[in-house]
Amino acid sequence: MTNNDAGDEAVLQLQDLLMGTENVEDFLGRLSEFSAATLSHSVGAEIECGVTLQRRKRTMTVAGSSPRAVTLDRIEQSLGNGPCIEALRTKSLILLADVDTDPRWPDYQLQLAANGCRSTLGVPLEIGEDAAAALNFFGADTGLFTEEIIAEAAGFADLAGRVLRLAVRIGTAQSRAEDLQAAMEHRTSIDLACGVIMAQNRCSQDEAMAILTRVSSNRNQKLRVVAAEVLRNVTGEVVRTHFEA
Structure with missing residues (x-):
């Protein structure tokens, strides 16, 4: 299989994951399992994955490929610093190659070692304007995150980010479409109510609108609520307007 074929296959798998989830957190949970399995296969050893989600500058552990992965990720959250949080801050990959020799996060590294983790890799994942995530890969030994594995993790995270950003844009567009449709329906109800008032009072449209207002x-009710009541008084039932999407 060529690199392009592998990339296309990964995109399809990520799209399938997205279609089977209801929200970003659910997708990230499945993504952690898929990411861990993919890298474990490439490395030939078990790799676990936790997911940190950042919203409005606050970070939290939202998923993991295993209960231990969630525990390891939460250690970093409790301390407030580490390779995953650094990856989010700098938007770059952060490797902790050996918990015994790296001087950057001594408290975190002691707890990792106590939990049987010898190396980690933090990979940032762009979601949208107000949110980001990072995949936090954990290895039980050193030397697992080679240049090839790091490149694979980066490419995988890039694909996942593209899928997520597309989902966010689609969701935003759908929300705007629904808002527009609701506004059109309310506008039509108001126009119909104006017509009823014009007929009852033999007045102009502007005068009918002034009465409604x-x-x-x-x-102290919204205009659409008053309009709906006018129509209900005339017909004896709720009047619905219809628009095809």
């Missing part, structure tokens, strides 16, 4: 203000 005055009632809305006096009752």
